[in-house]
Amino acid sequence: MDEGATSVELDRAHVFHSWSAQGSLTPLAVAGGRGSEVWDHDGRRYLDLSSQLVNVNIGHCHPAVVAAIQEQAAVLPTVSPAHAALVRGRAAQAVLRHAPPGMAKVFFTNGGADANENAIRMARVHTGRDKVVSTYRSYHGNTGAAVVATGDWRRVPNEYARGHVHVFGPYPYRSEFWASTPQEEAERAVHHLERVIQAEGPESVAAILLETVPGTAGVLVPPPGYLAGVREVADRYGVLLVLDEVMAGFGRTGAWFALDHWGVRPDLVTFAKGVNSGYVPVGGVIVSEEVAATFEDRVFPGGLTYSGHPLAMASIVAAVEAMEQEGVVLNAARVGADVLGPGLARLAAEHPCVGEVRGLGVFWAVELVTDRATREPVGAGVMGRVRTGLLERGMLAFLVENRIHVVPPCVVTDAEVHRALEALDAVLTDIDATIDEETS
Incomplete structure (x- = not known):
């Protein structure tokens, strides 16, 4: 058995997780990290849009x-x-x-x-x-x-x-x-x-x-x-x-x-x-x-x-x-003002499922709705597809209720933000189509 499978097996057998029903967990086995990325035991890399629990401000393994x-x-x-x-x-x-x-x-x-x-x-x-x-x-x-x-x-x-x-x-x-x-x-x-x-x-x-x-x-x-x-x-x-x-x-x-x-x-x-x-x-x-x-x-x-x-x-x-x-704090301010904030605003303008985007620096939330007029939040099923879609595109997401919290490390680069925006664009396109099918 490889290390990734062993990690998950040991975790499921012996580790009690917070805020969770224990029987339905399928944790990702993280093997290492550097800067704004982590990777699994198979070497697949993920951009850490969650900063784990919004705490890895200086990046992994500084x-x-x-x-x-x-x-x-x-x-x-x-x-x-x-x-x-x-x-x-x-x-x-x-x-x-x-x-x-x-x-x-x-x-x-x-x-x-x-x-x-x-x-x-x-x-x-x-x-x-x-x-x-x-x-x-x-x-x-x-x-x-x-x-x-x-x-x-x-x-x-x-x-x-x-x-x-x-x-x-x-x-x-x-x-x-x-x-x-x-x-x-x-x-x-x-x-x-x-x-x-x-x-x-x-x-x-x-x-x-x-x-x-x-x-x-x-x-x-x-x-x-x-x-x-x-x-x-x-x-x-x-x-x-x-x-x-x-x-x-x-x-x-x-x-x-x-x-x-x-x-x-x-x-x-x-x-x-x-x-x-x-x-x-x-x-x-x-x-x-x-x-x-x-x-x-x-x-x-x-x-x-x-x-x-x-x-x-x-x-x-x-x-x-x-x-x-x-200049890590200055980088967070610049990235938020010049790259991440404007990029998320463009996604909000292009995708009907986005009700609002708000934030500062590298601290943003994208609120998803089924209808912009009523502001009805999307449900858990939609958010599950968001999580899966982002993971498939190499993005670790921080999702809460009907929101995608876009919270990368403060050291995130412009190129990494553009990768994240491309992944979000693709996932939001899928969600728009899903909501259209469900409401038509």
């Missing part, structure tokens, strides 16, 4: 990051969080170089979920309040409070944490507010948020937790004025603003942090994924001076055995430095 992990493993492979370690200080320094003004410290975690978990803990202790307001179209992770802060279906079987309230955020294409312009959508979404806070009792609300750009929920780029309005509401009621940059941060939107596009300063920022492209599990909370001051003489009631793990810290230092030196 030599500087791999070398940094190897070198650190030979010197100090692990150390208690209570000790000082040079690599940990350098990693925090690297993160803070790109954080908003007034951010003081970094609390390192094992990933994005526990980053949000600890941001919620900090907000509650700092304010002395309990409730956390987040949106229905969101994903914040799969730990106790983070999954309840999440708005999508994954919250429902896991509602064990206390003090969580949900609101609708802006989504102009499918507005909950009967808005006809982005300005109306922003104003009405902010008004809705404020009214919920008022109804819940502002003195009970510790934090507003938002993905700066909701990712898995649909790459919902906030309309102008929305985040500034949220900041004003938070300030009005003494509520902390926590921006979740786990998916949107470190180049994904063509900026170091997505919040840079709107110039909004949060009280806490959570990150993970793109900070080191997931080479070693890591996340963190960037803490403002005001919140950090709360814990100067007060014990922070939280901790993790692997907080600031040396291998993860080395990968952060190397990844951030490589992104700085190689």
